Amino acid sequence: MMHFPQNFLWGTATSSYQVEGNNTNSDWWHWEKRSGKENSASACRHYELYAQDFDLARALNQNAHRLSIEWSRIEPNEGEFSQAELKHYVDVISALRERNLEPIVTLHHFSNPQWFAEKGGWERSRNVQFFLRFTKFVVEALADKVHFWMTINEPLVYAYHAYVLGVWPPQKKSFLKAGWVENNFSVAHIKAYKLIHGIYGQKNLPAPAVSIAKNVQAFVPCRDLFRDKFAAYLRDSWYNFEFVDRLFRHHTLDFIGLNYYSRQLVEIKKWGLQNLIMDVCQQNHHPLKKNSLGWDIYPEGLYDLLIEFKKYNLPLMISENGICTPDDGLRWEYIRGHLQSAHQAIEQGVGVLGYFYWSLIDNFEWDKGFGPRFGIVGVDYTNHQRQIRESARKYAEVCKTGVLE
Numbered sequence: 001m002m003h004f005p006q007n008f009l010w011g012t013a014t015s016s017y018q019v020e021g022n023n024t025n026s027d028w029w030h031w032e033k034r035s036g037k038e039n040s041a042s043a044c045r046h047y048e049l050y051a052q053d054f055d056l057a058r059a060l061n062q063n064a065h066r067l068s069i070e071w072s073r074i075e076p077n078e079g080e081f082s083q084a085e086l087k088h089y090v091d092v093i094s095a096l097r098e099r100n101l102e103p104i105v106t107l108h109h110f111s112n113p114q115w116f117a118e119k120g121g122w123e124r125s126r127n128v129q130f131f132l133r134f135t136k137f138v139v140e141a142l143a144d145k146v147h148f149w150m151t152i153n154e155p156l157v158y159a160y161h162a163y164v165l166g167v168w169p170p171q172k173k174s175f176l177k178a179g180w181v182e183n184n185f186s187v188a189h190i191k192a193y194k195l196i197h198g199i200y201g202q203k204n205l206p207a208p209a210v211s212i213a214k215n216v217q218a219f220v221p222c223r224d225l226f227r228d229k230f231a232a233y234l235r236d237s238w239y240n241f242e243f244v245d246r247l248f249r250h251h252t253l254d255f256i257g258l259n260y261y262s263r264q265l266v267e268i269k270k271w272g273l274q275n276l277i278m279d280v281c282q283q284n285h286h287p288l289k290k291n292s293l294g295w296d297i298y299p300e301g302l303y304d305l306l307i308e309f310k311k312y313n314l315p316l317m318i319s320e321n322g323i324c325t326p327d328d329g330l331r332w333e334y335i336r337g338h339l340q341s342a343h344q345a346i347e348q349g350v351g352v353l354g355y356f357y358w359s360l361i362d363n364f365e366w367d368k369g370f371g372p373r374f375g376i377v378g379v380d381y382t383n384h385q386r387q388i389r390e391s392a393r394k395y396a397e398v399c400k401t402g403v404l405e
């Protein structure tokens with residue numbers, strides 16, 4: 001029997017672009033059209049069906065929900081702020097509160113307004129001001145309803161996919177630009193952190209809790225060779241910690257959101273900077289069960305990372321953890337394994353605020369389209385009906401009792 005702390009946040013996570021549908025002013029929408037990729041179209045129609053989806057979350061005993069606000073709805077054209085869309089999100093957050101679901105609100109989850117992308121997006125340091133203006137507009141309206149804010153979701157994942165691999169808009173391949181993007185994200189967070197705290201201060205509200213959602217991976221050396229071990233060490237220090245260190249040094253983290261999915265098996269073909277940074281095992285040495293995108297299922301990695309992150313002496317939040325699979329039994333095995341790891345870390349004195357399964361409902365998985373099924377609730381895309389999966393019911397038992405058997 002594993003008992004989790006009292007007041008633990010039990011929830012699921014989504015992001016606006018992946019579930020809402022018809023975000024026609026987003027750079028992703030424009031890119032889908034240009035690239036001929038699967039169109040997000042009406043996605044899960046969550047924009048219309050959010051109340052019903054939150055009813056499900058509540059019925060499944062969850063007490064928290066992580067979601068994001070779509071900047072391209074709030075500010076469809078530069079400097080033109082939509083009161084109607086702002087009201088929509090006020091209603092959404094109120095709907096969570098009415099159901100006793102603690103909202104965790106992300107301000108940037110991969111998608112940008114098209115006009116912002118046309119101005120050079122996150123490559124340009126002078127564009128950070130636009131994100132701050134949007135942040136101010138939203139936070140002023142929601143401050144009395146929201147305690148937990150996440151400024152940026154997975155800054156390095158975004159920079160890597162959009163500016164190194166070039167598989168996400170704007171499809172560039174430049175380490176240099178990826179570096180600028182990363183830097184601008186850190187500046188945006190540091191300034192947004194101060195801005196958000198300032199707004200709560202002016203309104204005499206209790207201080208909010210502000211963080212980012214940091215994607216972390218377990219880097220496991222493939223062979224007992226110095227170069228594999230060295231590369232794994234480098235990647236762990238750089239990928240998992242460097243960005244967080246920066247924000248930490250500026251005292252701009254009230255807690256740390258960690259998104260954990262999988263491990264990376266590190267096998268370096270030869271010495272070389274690019275090899276040290278990029279080479280991964282191609283042979284599937286040390287095979288493990290995988291999700292439908294081929295990512296290894298490795299719950300031990302979550303334990304190791306939680307222990308490593310203890311050094312900051314800040315509360316941690318597992319802001320995403322999930323699996324896409326047609327095998328719902330495997331989904332539960334995945335959730336169970338990762339909760340077990342979280343519990344083990346808690347027993348070692350790590351402060352964990354909560355766990356957010358990715359995702360409440362199946363959704364649009366970026367460049368991979370609608371194929372991967374991450375939801376504990378399924379979505380039939382022909383009629384948008386929701387189907388509660390067995391894993392959701394099992395997770396609901398844990399959410400209800402705070403005990404994992």
Ligand code: FCB
Pocket residue numbers: 015018153154157215259320358365366374
């Ligand atoms: C994370 C993203 C999220 C979702 C999951 C599967 O990296 O934050 O939007 O796509 O992966």
